[in-house]
Amino acid sequence: MRLRDDGGVEFTKGHGTGNDFVILPDPDGALDLTPDLVAAICDRRRGIGGDGVLRVVRAAKHPEGVALAGEAEWFMDYRNSDGSLAEMCGNGARVFVRYLLEAGLATPTSGALPVATRAGIVRARVEGDAVAVEMRRPRLYGASAAALGGLTLPGTAVDVGNPHLVCPVSAGLDLAGLDLTRAPGYDPAVFPAGVNVEFTAVAEPVDGVDAHVLMRVYERGSAETLSCGTGACAVAAVALHEAAREVGTVAVDVPGGRLTVTLAEDSCWLSGPALLIATGTLTRP
Numbered sequence: 001m002r003l004r005d006d007g008g009v010e011f012t013k014g015h016g017t018g019n020d021f022v023i024l025p026d027p028d029g030a031l032d033l034t035p036d037l038v039a040a041i042c043d044r045r046r047g048i049g050g051d052g053v054l055r056v057v058r059a060a061k062h063p064e065g066v067a068l069a070g071e072a073e074w075f076m077d078y079r080n081s082d083g084s085l086a087e088m089c090g091n092g093a094r095v096f097v098r099y100l101l102e103a104g105l106a107t108p109t110s111g112a113l114p115v116a117t118r119a120g121i122v123r124a125r126v127e128g129d130a131v132a133v134e135m136r137r138p139r140l141y142g143a144s145a146a147a148l149g150g151l152t153l154p155g156t157a158v159d160v161g162n163p164h165l166v167c168p169v170s171a172g173l174d175l176a177g178l179d180l181t182r183a184p185g186y187d188p189a190v191f192p193a194g195v196n197v198e199f200t201a202v203a204e205p206v207d208g209v210d211a212h213v214l215m216r217v218y219e220r221g222s223a224e225t226l227s228c229g230t231g232a233c234a235v236a237a238v239a240l241h242e243a244a245r246e247v248g249t250v251a252v253d254v255p256g257g258r259l260t261v262t263l264a265e266d267s268c269w270l271s272g273p274a275l276l277i278a279t280g281t282l283t284r285p
């Protein structure tokens with residue numbers, strides 16, 4: 001961890017389609033990143049503000065990364081804004097890779113750059129402002145439902161390394177009008193560790209993709225966000241499944257922009273803009 005003499009902590013702020021993160025370089029895993037500290041950093045009034053924290057640690061120096069140190073130099077230690085841990089963050093991984101490259105901690109290669117996460121290794125490619133990451137293929141594992149403002153919305157449970165519930169909003173309901181200021185209810189028997197809930201609507205066809213979906217999300221540990229990469233992958237998998245397809249490309253429009261998801265037989269590529277916007281020193285965490 002880089003500390004100033006007065007104990008300040010260097011940070012970088014970045015986002016992927018409006019899903020924003022505070023990036024903390026901590027190569028040797030020296031920072032005691034407690035849930036309270038994460039929540040204070042992510043506080044949008046008293047802290048820097050963010051949907052989550054990305055701690056940049058050498059895989060060899062993190063207890064959850066050390067087993068992957070032979071495959072990737074860096075471990076993405078992702079935390080939600082309430083301080084909780086999550087297994088995976090798709091937009092976070094894209095922003096993490098942008099940071100590694102801009103900080104000179106990794107060099108652009110013609111191949112894909114591996115990053116260790118709690119959900120295993122992801123591989124990234126950079127294409128201008130966009131960063132694409134290859135993650136595990138989402139696994140649809142059953143029906144469930146979300147409760148929202150007196151409504152029950154049926155959905156599909158999807159494992160993308162972290163848990164998701166994808167709920168299409170039926171005709172007559174307005175996606176933009178859903179009140180996501182409060183957490184949707186869910187079945188804890190299906191999601192014992194909580195769940196990220198995506199609400200979706202079919203959008204006008206666009207060229208070059210097999211489906212086009214609108215999505216809003218209420219994230220476990222971070223409330224409503226402008227985008228969720230793993231959520232977009234879950235939504236794409238459900239959209240293709242409903243079209244009786246196993247593979248294909250889906251454009252997922254979130255409040256923060258557009259993500260593109262390509263499902264192949266044994267992989268899932270998530271692509272979209274990933275940008276760094278500021279650096280600074282946190283002096284009073």
Ligand SMILES: N[C@@H](CCC[C@H](N)C(=O)O)C(=O)O
Nearest residue numbers: 086089090091162228229230
């Ligand atoms: N925004 C992320 C997902 C972050 C983790 C999620 N809130 C969870 O607790 O599983 C993404 O882009 O995937």
